[in-house]
Every structure is written in C-alpha cells, then in structure tokens.
Amino acid sequence: MTDERREVTANGLDFECLTRGDGDRLALCLHGFPDDAGTFEPLMGRLAEAGFTVVAPYMRGYEPTGPAPDDDYSATALGSDAVELATALDEADDYEDVVLIGHDWGAVAAYAAARMAPDRFERIVTMAVPPRFAAEIWHHPRQFLRSWYVWFFQLPGLAERTLQRDDFALIEVLWNLWSPGWDYDEDRIDAVTETFRTAGTVDASLSYYRQFVNPLVRDLVGSGRPDLDDLPTIDVPGLVIAGENDGCIGADLFANADAAFEADCRVVEVRDAGHFMHQERPDVVGSEVASFLAD
Template sequence: MAAPVTDPAVAPLIEHAALGDVTLGYVSRGQGPLVICLHGFPDTLDGFLPVLDALAAAGFRAVAPGMRGYLPSSRAISGRYRVEELAQDVVGLADALGADTFSIIGHDWGAVTAYAAANLAPQRVRRLVTAAVPHTAHFLRSPTLQQLRRSHYIFRFQLPGWAERRIPRDDFAWLRGLIRSWSPDWPYREADLARLLATMSDPARLKATIQYYRELPRGLASAQTRRLVFGTVAAPTRIIYGGRDGCIGSEMFPGQSAHFATPPDLCLIPDAGHFMQWEQPQRFAELAVEFLSR
C-alpha cells in the first residue's frame, strides 16, 4: 500500500476546534473511524500529512492537530502544558468531532500524550500507534546511561531562560543541529521546517513548547497526572522506533510489557532516525494503517 505524499510546502486547509483553554488548529482527511495524529518536539502537524492521506485511503477519518502552543493552534489561556492538559485536549478534540471512540498515532510528545489519553479515556481509545518513545513510565524509571546522555537537552530546558535564549540564536543553529543528530539521514528542506520555525520565532510560543518539559516533573506532584503517566495502557499498542534515532536509543524499547495490558507490538525500522514519519512516510504509514485496520 503506497502512501500519497503531501507536500508540506503546499499549505493545507486548517480547521479549528475551540476547547475552552485552547483552540486547536487541525488538518482533516477522509471519512470513517477517527484517528488523531499527534506530533512532538521539535515538529509540527506537517510531518503527518502523508499519513493522513494513507489513512483516508484506508477508510479512516484522519485528523492532525497542532499541539497546544504550536501553530496553527493557540497557546493555552491557563499557561498550562502538563500531560493532563495534553490528554484532555485529545479527548476534547474527539468530542468536538463527534467521535465516541477513536485511535491515536503519536510521535515523541505525541506518544507521551497518546499513552496519557488512553489512560484518561480507556473505554474510548481503540488502538494506539506510538513512535520514537516507549511508555513514559518505562522511559522515566529505566533510562540507560547512554539515554541519560542523549537526554541532556531535557536537563538544560529546566534552566530558566536557557532555551528561550539559545534556540533562536544564529538562525536556529542549535535546533537544526538537534534535528540532524536525531535523524542523521533526513535531508530536510526549509519548507519542511517552515511552520516549526514560525512557532519558535514567537517568544511566547517558544516558551510554551519548552513548558512541556518543565511541567512534566512538576506535574508528577498531581495524583491525576501520575495516574495518566504511570498507568497501565489498556489499548492495543504498536510502538515504532528507529535504529538510527539519536534522541531515544533502540535499547530503550524492549522490556516495557508490564506497562501494557497486552504486550505492545514493537516495530523497528532499522535505517530510520527519530523523525521517521518525515524520513520514510510510506513505510511509517503502512505500519500505522495495517495495525489500525485490524
């Protein structure tokens, strides 16, 4: 099954859903059972455009929102970017779209959000496809020494003002270097980064994207957030990961079955990096569609 490739340089039609604390801008394709596609950091919904087309061709309604704070969505009125709010955004979007049940594809922070949303609404989430991030509890509790080194940026983001000063400097040189180190074989074009750099060029939005990292340790003081982050995921789950991922190493993915009601289906793409949906959209879409169609 070949996935049509939508060019991110061609602006897609953006629809909006007002959820109270935030207005989510999203792209929608097709009709059928709802699949919500969630991007991560540093990324935007544009990487999912080919996946939306493939899902629509397979008989799904595929929707990719900007995560709160990222264009084309608004910043949160409350200023909050905890996992709890991210999960509520997903359920709220499904409500706005009239879907009682839905599946989720989540990459990076979208994966963290997918696990949390599945625990927030276990009777409504049919299936999960997550990419590049194991179950959040496994990641937080069982990091290898190599992974701690890879995650150096997370510790830097905790420093007040560091990311806000460093990321925009020298035409986003640090951010571009991070992307290259995470996906060394992705020859991205400037058009691929256009929406991301527009988000990061706005100081308030840039701060919002970093708040995801800053609020994770703070949010764990909340019993509700701990339940969403550490809870056992009931939905059948396929986890896709890349053999050349410079962000989260392949050694982090085995050994996480205890965090799922049914052992997750692990799918390694040996020659893919972190941004696998950008690098290998057809392969990624095939793996997602095949699992969601079961």
C-alpha cells in the same frame, strides 16, 4: 493533496488543525518537538486513502493554537486535550471509531489519554517515546546523555535565547542529531521554524520539558527509582514504533514497551531511521500503521 484547516474548540482551547479525508473513522494525530502538525502530512495521505478522516492539531502552546490559558503543559493536560478533542470531533461527525496517533510529545499525550479514557479510543499508535520513559530513563544511564537538551531546557533565559539564536538554528541541529542521515525537505524545516517564530511558541514548548522534569526529580528524591511493575498499564491496543538510529531516545528503551499494556501491543523498530521515522521512512511507517489499524 493540500490539507484543509479546521478550528476545534476543546478543553478550553481553540485548536487549529490540519485535516484530510472524509472517512467514517477518525485518526487524531499529535505532534512533538521541535515540530508542528505538518509532520504528519505523509501519514495523513496514507490514512485518508484507508478510509479515515485525519485531524492533526497544533498542540497547546504552538501557534496558531495559542498558549494554554492556565499555563499547564503537563502530560495530564496533554492527555486531557486528546480526550476532549476526540470527543468534540466525534460528537460533531459521529465516527465509527477513533484512533490516536502521537509522535514525541504527542506519544506522551497518547499514553496519558489512553490511561484516562480507554473507552474513548479503539487503538493508539505511538512513535519515538516508550510508554514508561520517565521510569525507564533511570534504568538506562546512557539515556541521560542523550537527553542533555532536557536538562539544558531547565535553564530560564539561556534556553530561550539559545533556541532563538541564528533564526532557530538549534531546530536543525536537533533534527540532525536525532535523525542522522535524514535528507529532510527544506520546506519542512522552514515551516517548523516559522511556527517557532510566532509569539509564545518558544515559551510553551520549553514549558513541556520544565513541567515534565519537576515531578521526575521530585519522585526520585522522594522514593528512588520507580518500580516499573507498579506503574499503571494501558488498556487500549497499541502499536509502539521506535527508530533504530534515534539519537534522542535510544531504541533500547523500547525493549519492554509491551509490558506497559494490559491490552495487546505490537512493538516495531524501523531500520535505517531515527527520531522522525514517520518522515524518514514514510512508506514503512505508513504500512505498519495502516496494517495495525486494519487488523
């Protein structure tokens, strides 16, 4: 089935969205890096069959949504986008409930949105990023090596040139490192490359990392390692999914993911899958998500 497109105005931006299904429940799906809204196509079909209207926006800064007018790509801005998108869609079509699904940076947005507006979402599903990553990283020194690209992306000019070199060859390099053995579809990598070719997407996608690292370093210098017990909890039921072979964020960082939730939380590790587990093992991930949302 071909996804339809829809523009949704929310939080000062016109979000270009892929949509599928016409059910009474809304599933809002948020993508990460280096990726775009098309990453959810396998899951969108599964959720549409389960009675959802599925909406997957191109995140702020990713064409054709376009850049943030205030140049804000912080986790707070991403969470606010999710809340406002859910509100705009719900007000237009009056859904039974709204569930929020995020992969990579989309997971970061989902955690932020659930903390901001717990009553807005019935449930959240996150993939590939644990709920307290910014704090957990200090307790897992090996993760600093896995996150080499985060530190590299702080280098102005050099990071942009490297990402664009050889027609964005770095995208495929990262996919292979983060999901070893994944036999991805060439059409998919071509679509993501085309998204990054459009003006502004490179600068915006790197700004996500730059605006994440600045407060991370400030907090470390100011008070040392964060105490996990002092961080705010999430009062929305959650499903947190990790990939066994994730070369981007190790599965060990998810060991205490449920402690970040005041509400019930289920943590699942997908075997024989890496960072893009929802595309590598679509049947497994689709079944886990559908089961969780049906409970």
